[in-house]
Amino acid sequence: AAQAGRLLQLPKVAAKVLVADPKVASYQVPGPGSVFVFAEGAGTTTLYALDAQDQVIAAIRVIADYDLDALSKQIAAEVPGSKVEFGPSSGKGLIVRGTVRTPQQARQVINAVEAYLGSPSSSPNGGGGGGGSDGPRVVNQLKVELSAQVNLSVRIVEVSRSLTSELGLNWEATLKNGNYFFRSSGGLFDATTGLFSGGSAINAVAGGFHRYGSTTVGGLLTALSEDGLATVLAEPNLTAMSGETAGFAAGGEVPIVIITNNNVTIEYKQYGVIMRMTPTLLSPNRISLHVAPEVSDLSDEGAVMLEGNVIPAFKVRRADTTVELASGQSFALAGMLRSNINQQVTGVPGLRSIPGIGRLFETHKGNQEDTELVIIATANVVEPTTPSALQTPGRGIRALDAQLPSQASAGYLY
Known part of the structure; x- marks a missing residue:
């Protein structure tokens, strides 16, 4: 078997030992009349032992196969519930067939096979490249039983920190416990009781925060947005296969002039709200999610001038995190702050222009x-649906439905 060895006795003392294909077998000579043959990989080759007169004293045919029984037992122990079979492939590789429950289990099976073969990569579904022309290739033909699509519904909100500080809003408590607290003229408000510390009801607050949704963070942000304390920057809804990356961008692109050795090139830099997520399905109801949101704006601060061209700077708030949660659960990120300072200079026309004393007639705000x-x-495991299950806007109005074919195009809006 491949990755195994055997000690062979020779009829005479060998002066030389030759192997036709060193990739299949190698050898060591522990003593004058013996040779140890080690199977490097699957295949067939011949080993020759020569005496001092270069006469062949032994010609040994070496046939090495993979120990698939041992590999199957290893995979069954490492990936419970998997049903895996192996078949020969070109390039001394293996075709991996069978079923697994999740994409993560499929990756575990392929990793185990690659480690056994010493192959650096695999070919999914029989296509693409393999482990190189010199190494064995793993062809992945595994079938995944579970749905491998994850939908991520995101709300990106910019909240006025100065106003929420006046209200006593505690984001740490909000994101940790699901309840929110803010301070107003009536005292400290607790969402679990609906009362201020002074005993006032929430609708009795004058000039303060007088509206709230549910005791969830999403309801709180909706209330803040309705009262002008928050701005919804984007609400992307992304769906991706397990292990694949989905992206969202809302904003623009600014040209950046790059001059190298008198050659001028233009590259475009994205700015605005950018979102990328990579889900991995761990089980029927468990998701590992890598999220990388970014919010950026153009800024004159830090901009540089290059041969008459202004290269803008960017104010960027970026996060990169991996979380694990159940399907239908939500998570929140906060703490990315931004401070804008605006200064306004006003003055008495004419007098403010007098040299020396003009500043006395100016007002700085x-x-x-x-x-x-x-x-x-919020992440959810989703499955594809049929067109009949999707509602086209306007459907259900009999007067309009009667004027359209029974199977209207999904893109036909009326």
């Missing part, structure tokens, strides 16, 4: 606006 980025995402 400064305004600092602090905002915080809050991101809430």
Whole structure:
């Protein structure tokens, strides 16, 4: 078997030992009349032992096969519930067939086979490249029983930090416990009781925060948005196969001039709200999710001038995290702050232009606006549906339905 060895006795003392294909077998000479043959990989080759006169004293045919029984037992122990079979492939590789429950189990099976063969990569579904022209190739023909699509619903909100600080809003408590607290003229409000510390009901607050949704973070952000304390930047809805990456971008692209050795090239840099997510299905109801949101704006601060061209700077707030949650659960990110300082200079026309004393007739006003980025995402395991299960906008109105064919195009809006 491949990766196994055997000690052979020779009829005479060997002066030389030759192997036709070193990739299939190698050898060591532990003593004058013996040779140890080690199977490097699957295949067939011949080993020759020569005496001092270069006469052949032994010609040994070496046939090495993979120990598939041992490999099957190893996979059954490492990946319970999998049903895997192996078949020969070109390039001394293996075709892996069978069924597994999740994409993660499929990856575990392929990793185990690659480790056994010493192959650095696999070919999915019989296509693509393999482990190279010199190494064995693993052809992945495994079938995954579970749905491998994950939908991520995201809400990216920019919250006025100065106003929420006045209300006593505690984001740490909000994101940790699901309840939210804020301070107003009536005292400290607790969402679990609906009362302020002074005993006032929420609708009795004058000039303060007078509206709230449910005791969830999403309901809180909706209430903040309705009262002008928050701005919804984007609400992307992404769906991706397990192990694949989905992306979303809302904003624009700015040209960046790059001059190298008198050659001018233009590259476009994205800015705005950018979102990328990579889900991995761990079980029928468990998701590992890698999320990388980014919110950026153009800024004059830090911009540079290059041969008459202005290269803008960017203010970026970025997060990169991996979470594990059940299907239907949500998670939230906060703490990405931004501070904008605006200054306005006003003065008496004419007098403010007098040299030396003009500044006495000027008024300087400064305004600092602090905002915080809050991101809430909900992940769900989803399955494809039929066109009949999708409702076209306007469907259900009999007067309109009678004028259309029974199977209207999904893109036909009326």
